[in-house]
Amino acid sequence: MDDLSRRNWLATVALAGTGLAENRASGNATAIGAHIRGGSAANSFARNVLEFGARGDAKTDNTAAFQKALDAAYSAGGGIVHVPPGRYFFRGHLTMPANTSLEGVFLAPPAYIHANPASGSVLLPTEGRGRANGPPFIGVNGNNCTICGLGIYYPDQDPTAAEPAAYPWAIGPATAAQVEDLSVMDVALTNPYQGINLAGAPRHYIARVYGHPIKTGLIVDHVEDIGRIENIHFWPFWAKAGSPVCNWIQAHGTAFIFGRSDWQYVFNTFSWGYHIGYQFIQTPSGTCNGNFLGIGADSTFEALRVDCAQPASGLLITNGEFVGMIGAESQGFVIGPKNIGQVVMNNCGFWGPSNRIGTIQGTGPVSLIGCNFQAWDKNGRGAPAILCDGAPTTVMGCQFLTPGRKKAVGITKGCAGAIVTGNTSMGSAFIVDRPGRLARTRFQIHSNIAAGV
DSSP: OOHHHHHHHHHHHHHHHHHHHHHHHHTOHHHHHOBTTTBOTTSTTEEEGGGGTOOOEEEEEOHHHHHHHHHHHHHTTSEEEEOOSEEEEESSOEEEOTTEEEEOSOSSOOOOTTTOTTSSEEEEEOTTTTOTTSOOSEEEOSSSOEEESOEEOOTTOOTTSSSOOOOOEEEEESSSSOOOSOEEEEEEEOSOSEEEEEETOTTOEEEEEEEOOSSEEEEEESBOSOOEEEEEEEOOSSSOTTSHHHHHHHHHOEEEEEOSEEEEEEEEEEEESOSEEEEEOOBTTBOEEEEEESOEEEEESEEEEESOOOTTTOEEEESOEEEEOSSTTOEEEEEOTTOOSOEEEESOEEESSOSEEEEEOSSSOEEEESOEEOSOOTTSSOOOSEEEOSSOEEEESOEEOOOSSOEEEEEOTTOOOEEEESOEESSSSOEEEOSSOOOTTTEEEESOEEOOO
């Protein structure tokens, strides 16, 4: 860009900022809704919910007004529905038609929207209490939909109740039909009972979503074309640690669930305080394969649980951090007895205090390469860090960091085979607990050292 072009561009940006400030001061609804993502709300593809009767006063039912705005955008061939700052109350649910975007003012995922009544574009749903299987608050009913820049807060969810109230999904498909290319960005899911349902949503893109979903944060299933999820943070923004809701989540909640998904990509995601951090399950649609980089789960009963993964392609988990510490039998990871897919964990860190770092069953081969393990056998029962009780297992180049004479690896009679080599224990010995003599054709245990005292 030359100097003249740059000056012209800066002048245009300055004038746009001035105009926005003037319109905010004068209460111009159309300009207030104009957001940097969508450009001018005066464009033919843009609508503003205030023009359809919406009121951000936290008490007027906005269901009909928002729906009219979305339907108007769809009738025009698709477009953006702007949501200016305010707290918008809803007695019902919304249905997003194809090629529409519902867009608030946040350019990054907000936190603490429940504590500041004046901040941002906040939606307050109330429909469906006690009906977890009811229609989602924002039901997507077509391809190429985007939800961004919004806070979603359930005002009737009580953090002091002994048990949270069930509600439908905050965001999800409106019907059983597939919805392609759904995007959710810069959204706060402050306290939904269920967060984002991506069942039947191929090529989804979910980015920069913060909050504290209660029962389930996010589920992926029936996705046969690549989906992407990144920079998700599920943490108690709403309820304090030790509160009834947090205790309930610790006993029942799952942050991330993956059913059928072909070549799922997940990057920089984190959860704290759930019963299970990441769970891979078998559904009628199938199982998951994918690349999981920089994922983490802290303060869990089981940080990572693989009930089943796709054979051959399986799961590649790299640079993960996992803490299984809640409950006597807590573990960093569990590979279940029905798993048939390969699981590779590379350069991951596991710590507790946990009962075991992990249990390996099933038939799909499992590899632990360059991982760090510490703080296991918290019950003092002689539990090994890694229990090999099924699938062929490789443990190579790992660090067992707990001092003393703790068992590093336990091999049962049900283990199909194991390679345990090149590992280091910071204890006084590298101990492999085994059921007598093992066939060299299936077991290789060598070149492991104890560097501690």
